Amino acid sequence: MKKALLFIFIFFIFIGTVHAQDIKTDTGSVQKPDTVKAGIYITSIHDIDFKQKEYSINFWLWLKYKNRVFDFLQYLEIPNAKTVTKSFSTIDSSGEEIYIIMKVQCVMKDSWKIGNFPFDHQRLRLFFENSQYDATALVFVPDTAGNHYDPRFTLSGWKIDSCRLSVGKKIYETPFGDESIASGKMEYSSFRVTIAINREAGGLFWKMFLGMYIAFFIAYVCFYIHADGIDSRFGLSVGALFAVIGNKYIIDSALPESTTFTLVDTLHGITLIFILAVVTATALYMKMVKNDKAKQGHKYDMIIAQALLLLYIGLNIYFIAAAKAG
16 A cells, blocks of 8 residues: 555656646746857958958858748847948748848958067957847857858968857846846857968068168168267267167057057167167277277277177067067
């Protein structure tokens, strides 16, 4: 009798548990979010504005999903885009899956890392979300088949290393006025595209820094001017100093503002310090000449000249190599 009662008790507990699970499923509290398969094919990247931290991109975007209440034509969002233009779109809803493909042109805002400019490596990022449904109702799945960009288009001055697709969740620290959300924040599924590019900087480097190096070598030539032209040595050195400062201002005008010490700052700073060293050496040489130690002064002058030249070249090679290595 006891065994029979125990069996009946266990049976009713099992039925109650199953019924509770059915209720939860019907109300949607444990229902899995619908998936949206997303893919992209980039046709061009152009108009890279380094100063304004902008670039333009054209691409095809396609989406496949079964839930017919999703409206991506109206609620597709690209959060980091400055402007979005959909020039073409088509929908195929004849089968079990809805298939949307659209051609999009965007002007994107992004952050640049200029510490190693002009030997910099950048990452261009695109994020796609659906503003209609959060991550509890909709999640993205990347379509990784095939290539993700046209290898035939050329990005002037840059080389594309890779294009990677991924998904994640974007957390907004606000319930957007929905008082039923106790956590005070909302999560949206995000389809992410990351394009790694690096600058082809050989020619650009010499275009930007050739004036600086010429200014330094003009100051360096002062070591070989005879003591009779000591005023010329000072004049050339001071002129070279202002030339380097002017060159730095020209380069800085083409770059976004940065609070970090960049390669541009390092090379110009080294050059200014070494030109100052040339001026200091000239002053010491002039003092020795006035003290009737011209021969000894010339000897020390030549030693300082070779030491400064070797050290200057060595430091430039070191910092440039470090920037290229990233």
